[in-house]
Amino acid sequence: MDYFRAVYVADERSPRALALTAEALQFNSGNYTVWHFRRLILESLKIDLHSELGFVERMAAGNSKNYQMWHHRRWVAEKLGPEARNIELDFTKKILSIDAKHYHAWSHRQWVLQALGGWENELNYCTELLEVDIFNNSAWNQRYFVITRSPFLGGLKAMRESEVLYTIEAIEGYPENESSWRYLRGLYKGETASWVNDPQVSSVCLKILRTKTNYVFALSTILDLICSGYQPMEDIRDAIVALKTTDMDKQNNDDDEIGDQQNLNIARSICSILEQVDPIRINYWIWRKSRLLPST
């Protein structure tokens, strides 16, 4: 470290200084000052940056959860430009094959796509990952990233129809999977009316409610829909009432009421059911219920 300090203070930009940074980084890969100095040397010496990618990869083998290393990698890739694209996509893919939710790898991959391109296969890649693990929220997030930003796809609106079908299938397979429910909601971002009015949404909720298993997200989706203007039809109302247990307040007989009051009652019922079947969130459901109506 003393040798390193000497060349650092002298701002020596030589091959030996470069070698010393490598040594220093073995000692402590989190030393951002050393990484920064290394970049200065690489620039001054006009070193071929392809070999630098190799260096970073060797460092990654030691510890891949290191901000500095990933930042350095981004810097190198940016300098190399489009020719680094496939290398970077392969590199992140490798990391993700070991840890499919690696946060830095995903950030880097997103940066590569935006800065260097390579969008063509990305949606397929997401589908592959989800086939292996439908619960991989990072893959769902990446899917959203692709459909909203890929220059080869038409954007959220254009992709909505096919994505809704895809997502509903995922929901029906594993209704307990939060990722797919959030993704479904995300497909209508900024267009609440479309979400409320799309019969596919309420229809998948109804399907799940009728199975009487893993229905927490189906219920909360109906609740959110009602709060955005949705008026549930009889079949949904019946399915919800069927989930109430004997100790729940059955005084709100929905048959007697119509319109807003009926919707209000159903929403209240949903909150009551959720207080019971999703007890870890009891305070949240109580709060949601309180936001529904004026105190009577």
Add this chain to the structure above:
Amino acid sequence: MSRESEGETNSSAAEAAPPCPTVTQRDQWMVESQVFQIYQLFATIPPNAKTLMLELQRDNHMEFLSKGLRHLSSSFSVLDSNRPWLCYWIFHSIALLGESVDDELEDNAIDFLNRCQDPNGGYAGGPGQMPHIATTYAAVNTLITLGGQKSLASINRDKLYGFLRRMKQPNGGFRMHDEGEIDVRACYTAISVASVLNILDDELMQNVGDYILSCQTYEGGIGGEPGSEAHGGYTFCGLAAMILIGEVNRLDLPRLVDWVVYRQGKECGFQGRTNKLVDGCYSFWQGGAVALLQRLYPIINKQMEGTSQIFTISDVSEEKGILDGTSSHATCHDGRHEGTSESCSSDFKNIGYNFINEWRAQEPLFHTIALQQYILLCAQEQEGGLRDKPGKRRDHYHTCYCLSGLSLCQYSWSKHPDSPPLPNLVLGPYSNLLEPIHPLYNLVLERYREAHEFFFAES
């Protein structure tokens, strides 16, 4: 807590041939089985043993922390560029426990941090290194935690301001260090430091709101960079920063609330991301985010009203509530927090201070007893120190954030930010009670107040 709630049966029960579990499912079930084993044991033991199991091992934690301090002077290579963080994690934990260390040790820490201070502003990860915003945050928070004239006066605010200005990017974000990475964490650590030291201004706040807003994802939480996955750490950072610059109303708060509350699972602790594993440190990042959101009901209500087509929620109820005294969502009389995005130029300087002075008793949105249960039964190591989860090793980072989360839970229902909670809100013996914190900065409240007096004296 371990009883599977109705409707949450394993999907394979409903299918003929259960498919092969995915990595997510396998990992999750492994953790659940470890955690439930602990809870089941707990459920079967007599009350005295229960109290013992729930006891915060103060002495052992202090010993672990003191040992860490002694090591600070010797080599600790991987964290060589993170030593201010170690200082903060350790000293903050000690302060949360209501303890203190030798004057000499404190003095050494102040001197050490001073040697990390760059002559051109900011604090580095170690002497001789480049200044870095995150280590600056850690150093400043440590010095405030240590308190006292020498400590607080050692911070060169003018130079620090210059450093923050140099790190400021046109897109609103901040670089962590000279040509370093830009992300939401950098925004928070920069804004937090500027706010607490009273050097926040329009130049620093410029476009920060735009940047953080672009990091809120379709899930409702906030990611590290635009497009990145919603993540507990970044969610806390983004939310706190938005509050400090007076632009929190720009976030989709109902979605944010919904995302965060779903991060608490049947293990009782919080996970960092959807479908990932519980981790003790998120007790603060996620728990803290909820604690902040609880103070924003007037704004959240307005946003919910805005999207609601059927229910006119707040107007009627709050008015009635105020009239007959049943309203627990008393509106903040400070106009800024009622949803206006324009803040008077000098108002933002007092946001941090007003945040705790305009405290109201609000019911928490997460399950505070359950989280305490996770921290005390699963995150505590009996020999001292706290950890991510059973099976993981203790460390100072997790000790800091588990304890910070514990404090949040204990004070979550309080009428005033530092009024002692009722015993039934503190899980375990009442001696488990920690010091209260300021949730925007994660500083022990008493120390924050001292710092506020010191740094805001002139204005």
